[in-house]
Amino acid sequence: MADTKWWLVCYDVRDPKRLRKCARHMEGYGERVQYSVFRCWMSQTQVERLRWELTQLLASEDEVMLIPLPQASVDGIVGIHGSDRPPEWTAEPPRHRIV
Template sequence: MAKKLFFIISYDISDEKRLRRVFEFLEDYGQWKQKSVFECWLTEKEYQQVKAGLKELIKPREDRVRFYRLCEACRKQAFSHGWGELPDSPEEEVIL
């Protein structure tokens, strides 16, 4: 099984139609957390797919997308106030 890395992806999209497309695209890769923020567990291949897909969806002069990769040690040091839990490592897939 390919190793999954943890990413926080944030975006600022100036057009409602593109905003909806970006949101729907990212739903296939991670969990929506607030406004324009997703938490995603991605393999290297998925990461490349997300980068390429978002590049096609946005207008670079009008929109912005940021990727923050958190290593395991950094992710474990993160904390949260209020409702909601910090994400655990993804479950291992078992193929029989």
């Protein structure tokens, strides 16, 4: 898919039950980077579907951000030790199937 790229999905869910549901749902889309941050390899259609699904799971008091990552940003990611870049953050799609 030509329009497929990396996205960061970050959320702040106030209710523990909704938080667990959101985290389980996000595991079907990508890989956890931090507790409430996932990286996902998605097309625009998948992003729109995820947005709709999250509106069904979450309440209006919860916050979600879907941030597209331009290739220059992905190329510039470094780890906690200066120039150590997480090797899995490449322009290539992940090897496992993302919904």
